[in-house]
Amino acid sequence: xxxxxxxxxxxxxxxxxxxxxxxxxxxxxxxxxxxxxxxxxxxxxxxxxxxxxxxxxxxxxxxxxxxxxxxxxxxxxxxxxxxxxxxxxxxxxxxxxxxxxxxxxxxxxxxxxxxxxxxxxxxxxxxxxxxxxxxxxxxxxxxxxxxxxxxxxxxxxxxxxxxxxxxxxxxxxxxxxxxxxxxxxxxxxxxxxxxxxxxxxxxxxxxxxxxxxxxxxxxxxxxxxxxxxxxxxxxxxxxxxxxxxxxxxxxxxxxxxxxxxxxxxxxxxxxxxxxxxxxxxxxxxxxxxxxxxxxxxxxxxxxxxxxxxxxxxxxxxxxxxxxxxxxxxxxxxxxxxxxxxxxxxxxxxxxxxxxxxxxxxxxxxxxxxxxxxxxxxxxxxxxxxxxxxxxxxxxxxxxxxxxxxxxxxxxxx
Amino acid sequence: xxxxxxxxxxxxxxxxxxxxxxxxxxxxxxxxxxxxxxxxxxxxxxxxxxxxxxxxxxxxxxxxxxxxxxxxxxxxxxxxxxxxxxxxxxxxxxxxxxxxxxxxxxxxxxxxxxxxxxxxxxxxxxxxxxxxxxxxxxxxxxxxxxxxxxxxxxxxxxxxxxxxxxxxxxxxxxxxxxxxxxxxxxxxxxxxxxxxxxxxxxxxxxxxxxxxxxxxxxxxxxxxxxxxxxxxxxxxxxxxxxxxxxxxxxxxxxxxxxxxxxxxxxxxxxxxxxxxxxxxxxxxxxxxxxxxxxxxxxxxxxxxxxxxxxxxxxxxxxxxxxxxxxxxxxxxxxxxxxxxxxxxxxxxxxxxxxxxxxxxxxxxxxxxxxxxxxxxxxxxxxxxxxxxxxxxxxxxxxxxxxxxxxxxxxxxx
Numbered sequence: 170x171x172x173x174x175x176x177x178x179x180x181x182x183x184x185x186x187x188x189x190x191x192x193x194x195x196x197x198x199x200x201x202x203x204x205x206x207x208x209x210x211x212x213x214x215x216x217x218x219x220x221x222x223x224x225x226x227x228x229x230x231x232x233x234x235x236x237x238x239x240x241x242x243x244x245x246x247x248x249x250x251x252x253x254x255x256x257x258x259x260x261x262x263x264x265x266x267x268x269x270x271x272x273x274x275x276x277x278x279x280x281x282x283x284x285x286x287x288x289x290x291x292x293x294x295x296x297x298x299x300x301x302x303x304x305x306x307x308x309x310x311x312x313x314x315x316x317x318x319x320x321x322x323x324x325x326x327x328x329x330x331x332x333x334x335x336x337x338x339x340x341x342x343x344x345x346x347x348x349x350x351x352x353x354x355x356x357x358x359x360x361x362x363x364x365x366x367x368x369x370x371x372x373x374x375x376x377x378x379x380x381x382x383x384x385x386x387x388x389x390x391x392x393x394x395x396x397x398x399x400x401x402x403x404x405x406x407x408x409x410x411x412x413x414x415x416x417x418x419x420x421x422x423x424x425x426x427x428x429x430x431x432x433x434x435x436x437x438x439x440x441x442x443x444x445x446x447x448x449x450x451x452x453x454x455x456x457x458x459x460x461x462x463x464x465x466x467x468x469x470x471x472x473x474x475x476x477x478x479x480x481x482x483x484x485x486x487x488x489x490x491x492x493x494x495x496x497x498x499x500x501x502x503x504x505x506x507x508x509x510x511x512x513x514x515x516x517x518x519x520x521x522x523x524x525x526x527x528x529x530x531x532x533x534x535x536x537x538x539x540x541x542x543x544x545x546x547x548x549x550x551x552x553x554x555x556x557x558x559x560x561x562x563x564x565x566x567x568x569x570x571x572x573x574x575x576x577x578x579x580x581x582x
Numbered sequence: 583x584x585x586x587x588x589x590x591x592x593x594x595x596x597x598x599x600x601x602x603x604x605x606x607x608x609x610x611x612x613x614x615x616x617x618x619x620x621x622x623x624x625x626x627x628x629x630x631x632x633x634x635x636x637x638x639x640x641x642x643x644x645x646x647x648x649x650x651x652x653x654x655x656x657x658x659x660x661x662x663x664x665x666x667x668x669x670x671x672x673x674x675x676x677x678x679x680x681x682x683x684x685x686x687x688x689x690x691x692x693x694x695x696x697x698x699x700x701x702x703x704x705x706x707x708x709x710x711x712x713x714x715x716x717x718x719x720x721x722x723x724x725x726x727x728x729x730x731x732x733x734x735x736x737x738x739x740x741x742x743x744x745x746x747x748x749x750x751x752x753x754x755x756x757x758x759x760x761x762x763x764x765x766x767x768x769x770x771x772x773x774x775x776x777x778x779x780x781x782x783x784x785x786x787x788x789x790x791x792x793x794x795x796x797x798x799x800x801x802x803x804x805x806x807x808x809x810x811x812x813x814x815x816x817x818x819x820x821x822x823x824x825x826x827x828x829x830x831x832x833x834x835x836x837x838x839x840x841x842x843x844x845x846x847x848x849x850x851x852x853x854x855x856x857x858x859x860x861x862x863x864x865x866x867x868x869x870x871x872x873x874x875x876x877x878x879x880x881x882x883x884x885x886x887x888x889x890x891x892x893x894x895x896x897x898x899x900x901x902x903x904x905x906x907x908x909x910x911x912x913x914x915x916x917x918x919x920x921x922x923x924x925x926x927x928x929x930x931x932x933x934x935x936x937x938x939x940x941x942x943x944x945x946x947x948x949x950x951x952x953x954x955x956x957x958x959x960x961x962x963x964x965x966x967x968x969x970x971x972x973x974x975x976x977x978x979x980x981x982x983x984x985x986x987x988x989x990x991x992x993x994x995x
Contacts, residue, residue: 191829191866192799192801193864198864199865200863201863202863221638223637224634225634225638293642388605452601453605
């Protein structure tokens, strides 16, 4: 298959016929053992159906009522003129396939003003959120800090004796939260021998070769890591920081992470659907990237962050921890964590803050997953995508100016 | 571990500490790669958490209201005197651990009169139903027959050209439904080289050895099977019959089996919870045994069968196909399918009928899963269990007299 010529339209997973037929013919199958569930263009199908390929647990919404999301659809968004970073002039709608969008939900002043599901993604699809998963955990950690149950100045080995002999031992919780740890590990997805490649094998998200002798699970992998410099000096994005944090949170709460996500976020926010969460071979939920929510539930979480815990007029989450994340990001302390290619971007408690211009914050997951909140425009966007490249920088140029154009448009209303 | 001395109390999965700890220590882990998720005593935990070990799909209940189950708990059931087949006199409550019961729900005249969750099983646990899965499909097939979309006299190869060269080619749909096909395949769970052992490897429910060169999925396995005698002469219980039927149903409906279960049963019955369903490496749902519902939803299905499709006064499923199963079982045609060790037992359309004495019917799954319906006593029982032995005959002696004693007790009220 000429993968290189597939764009966001020609890679449509329904058109390509993935997993169609009873059973699907060999050429149309996606199989975890082959690993194509993690490779484009098959990801355009698999990212909406991860539980078919991986062991998962359920993040329960409980049995209570659902937080209603009012719907007030606007018909002026698809045709909205936008200018991309390279100067191309186009429309909002034309950027959906450009970003390999699977689903998009826009909330303005708390109401759904735009909602699209493309390819095989549906309102009830649980789509992998990748690193957006981290931002849920970041809020949970801030809840524990606010409750006095987690000291941000305490050190990793205080909580996890298993990591006492590793590079993580003397890193503080704050450094882990803000990813200023110095660890010998690289997050280069294009290099199969990078840290993230080894981590994916430990997680068993990608298939292990016969005779694999590496770490059997995520935490066994964490225990192999050495330091590489001094903690607290520079921001470097590493998924393993979140796994260390998830481990600490589970220890403190005495619950597996998916139970914490359920009790701390899914139930109080009155989500509409249970979510799926990937687990490693030891049954540990993958807090660095394994959450699979429905689009509207991801949007509800964005709304709660925008409104300091209130959704639909009800205070569903405590305001303090959310405000702590926002104020922490604007402090001098955090500004030393610029993203290399986006100098106005600051990372704080597993959230991204755009500090140059109108303050905006975001949860970002590889292949285009996003929660994007512009408080001034009263705007929350939730997006699922299956972009071929495992990073966000390549789609930022066709995403951020588009989101900003919508914010400006809504500010004029 | 001295497995041989573990009984229904000492094998309690919470007491044994399976999967406890963050992460669980090696000795407390259950791992699909090791295969202990399918071996006692680990099954006492894994059977309530199969999605953590296997790829699964979701049987959706949709978004509608839930069929309420009135609750009118009785306090006289635990102490009910019962006499087991070996003459032992005991009480209802004492038989729960005897049968390695994980959960039990009793409905009398449509109300929940008794409900217990033991070990790690909870009201929202999706517990594997094993061959109870078949009975759902049996009703779906009868729906298609009633609608004129499936001719019970048509032959397997009419629907599945892939099986034209196999022992199944000229078997009729009725023979498949009632398991009177003659196929060279044995369902002996104690023999790893039996048909069911090979089938489990094709399904990838049990781990494949390095260098496994057998069939890659369930249907590839079905295509290897030869005939062994003449179809229609004798009942022999074979899970593969149900897989052939599931394949035909998916073809006719143009949907994967979990979508059919959702549209045909889960949504109209207004189930309270989505169910999980195991899939094979080709993504095909395992209709012979892969359904994982909650206990109350399994009970709702039993109630619908008892009341010819009505639950809580509302006619939720068509009565005709259910009546067709019941009347078919009482016909002379079906009585030639006695279970070898239970001569009064008749198999019809993937359901078991006790024809000796008070008419009772049942859905039965290995390790003690059961729906048991006694229409005269207005009684429906749903049970999940994790009995060490992969059959029902060993627990029938401590189950059937107990269920009958309860029916007699309720008939006296």
